[in-house]
Amino acid sequence: MSGLMERVTQKALALGVPLSVHLDLTWRCHLSCIHCYLTERNGRELTTAQLVRLLEELAECGTLFLLVSGGEVFLRPDFFEIVEAARELAFSVRVKTSGTLLDDEAARRLARLHVAGVDVSLYSHRPEVHDAVTRLEGSFARTVEAVRRLVAHGVKVRVVQVLMRMAEGEYSRVRELAAELGAEYSLDPTVTPRLDGSRSVVRLNASHAAWRKVFEDPELDARPEHCPLSPEPQEAAQTAPEWDSLPCSAGHTSCYISPSGDVYPCVQLPLALGNVTERPFREIWADSPAARRVRSIRVADLPICRSCEFLNQCSRCPGLAYLEGDLTGPSRLNCEQVFARTGRRPAPLAE
Amino acid sequence: MSELYVARHPAAAWRRLEDEVIVMAAQESWLFTLNEVAAEIWEAADGRTPLASIVRDRICEKFEVDFEQAYRDAEELLRALAERGIVLLSETPLEAGAP
Numbered sequence: 001m002s003g004l005m006e007r008v009t010q011k012a013l014a015l016g017v018p019l020s021v022h023l024d025l026t027w028r029c030h031l032s033c034i035h036c037y038l039t040e041r042n043g044r045e046l047t048t049a050q051l052v053r054l055l056e057e058l059a060e061c062g063t064l065f066l067l068v069s070g071g072e073v074f075l076r077p078d079f080f081e082i083v084e085a086a087r088e089l090a091f092s093v094r095v096k097t098s099g100t101l102l103d104d105e106a107a108r109r110l111a112r113l114h115v116a117g118v119d120v121s122l123y124s125h126r127p128e129v130h131d132a133v134t135r136l137e138g139s140f141a142r143t144v145e146a147v148r149r150l151v152a153h154g155v156k157v158r159v160v161q162v163l164m165r166m167a168e169g170e171y172s173r174v175r176e177l178a179a180e181l182g183a184e185y186s187l188d189p190t191v192t193p194r195l196d197g198s199r200s201v202v203r204l205n206a207s208h209a210a211w212r213k214v215f216e217d218p219e220l221d222a223r224p225e226h227c228p229l230s231p232e233p234q235e236a237a238q239t240a241p242e243w244d245s246l247p248c249s250a251g252h253t254s255c256y257i258s259p260s261g262d263v264y265p266c267v268q269l270p271l272a273l274g275n276v277t278e279r280p281f282r283e284i285w286a287d288s289p290a291a292r293r294v295r296s297i298r299v300a301d302l303p304i305c306r307s308c309e310f311l312n313q314c315s316r317c318p319g320l321a322y323l324e325g326d327l328t329g330p331s332r333l334n335c336e337q338v339f340a341r342t343g344r345r346p347a348p349l350a351e
Numbered sequence: 352m353s354e355l356y357v358a359r360h361p362a363a364a365w366r367r368l369e370d371e372v373i374v375m376a377a378q379e380s381w382l383f384t385l386n387e388v389a390a391e392i393w394e395a396a397d398g399r400t401p402l403a404s405i406v407r408d409r410i411c412e413k414f415e416v417d418f419e420q421a422y423r424d425a426e427e428l429l430r431a432l433a434e435r436g437i438v439l440l441s442e443t444p445l446e447a448g449a450p
């Protein structure tokens with residue numbers, strides 16, 4: 001994180017500002033990715049008017065960074081209306097899409113709206129492997145074409161690869177492909193449980209050997225997709241500062257809002273804070289007991305992790321811990337990654 | 352002295368955080384902050400209000416500074432920002448449309 005970004009995040013923390021918000025516009029998607037975290041497909045969705053009102057509220061609360069995602073955002077007929085409203089309110093807007101519905105006109109409009117960037121997922125450089133993940137034949141070709149279109153119109157694109165076992169040896173080829181297309185590349189090493197906690201998809205994760213390789217790759221910053229970097233509280237004690245640190249930014253300077261308006265600390269941490277159709281966002285953010293609970297947790301409050309010798313090497317995600325049953329517990333997936341990286345088992349894996 | 356008009360560049364994303372303004376130049380992914388005085392000018396930079404009026408109405412009284420000096424400083428800052436493509440400067444009013 002740049003020094004300035006760090007300072008801005010710090011200030012947002014001190015002021016209680018939700019600097020980064022991830023907003024999912026729709027549950028719907030014409031792809032059926034085998035690892036998708038969404039468990040709902042036909043749920044209620046906020047209307048255009050509700051979304052525009054929500055954007056106004058977020059701007060008033062100080063949100064600057066807005067990630068607009070889904071489902072497939074282009075399945076919302078009002079997608080551009082929403083992005084236009086967001087840009088009029090001066091948000092820095094990133095869009096996440098499969099790109100499979102993005103035509104030349106859409107690329108041109110995104111360029112004209114000066115979005116900060118577009119994220120697209122590629123799971124392999126081999127069409128058949130990518131299509132096997134999305135379960136939509138031809139999706140690889142369409143996604144690659146979308147990247148080309150966006151880049152041609154001057155839109156910044158980031159290819160995001162969630163590392164999966166079936167393509168674990170190929171990430172450098174995906175990185176090369178991104179470079180050839182004129183896009184940035186980012187790798188998320190973890191397939192996470194679904195939002196209802198079901199863990200069937202976790203078996204899609206890469207092997208320990210592949211994890212070790214990506215963690216050791218100096219050119220990669222392997223981290224969870226859309227995970228805003230964490231601010232450190234100014235009042236951290238001098239003696240053992242890590243004990244006073246926040247587990248991450250979720251609920252402190254960032255949050256997630258689902259297509260139906262449920263507010264969570266993070267897309268990965270589905271602990272409901274409230275719904276924007278029932279209460280103004282500002283009140284949910286400031287006042288919900290669940291938000292206060294999340295905000296009260298410091299590393300010193302994590303009974304197992306605080307005395308783990310790997311604490312400083314571990315990117316423990318509170319959301320993963322929550323999905324495993326305990327917000328303050330260890331996340332076994334993160335323990336596994338530490339084991340892959342160091343060859344030594346953190347305590348929870350030794351049990 | 353000819354009039355000078357200033358508009359925020361339509362590509363910029365920005366937000367006021369208490370006494371300062373955080374600006375993100377979209378494609379550059381370049382972040383910077385504007386201090387209290389610059390933040391006032393930024394918020395008033397609608398392309399239609401002459402810079403002299405902005406300085407007189409929003410800066411001189413609030414910050415108790417002399418007009419000539421404040422205007423020179425503002426112009427210097429805005430020329431630097433214009434060079435980096437963050438604001439648009441013109442001797443005639445600019446089209447609205449900046450967020």
Ligand code: SF4
Pocket residue numbers: 304305306308309310311314315316329330331332334335338346347348
């Ligand atoms: S390795 Fe496991 S126990 Fe250790 S800090 Fe990470 S999540 Fe906690």
Ligand code: SF4
Pocket residue numbers: 224226227228247248249250266267268269316317318319320
């Ligand atoms: S809950 Fe996990 S994914 Fe979300 S911000 Fe925290 S560490 Fe990142």
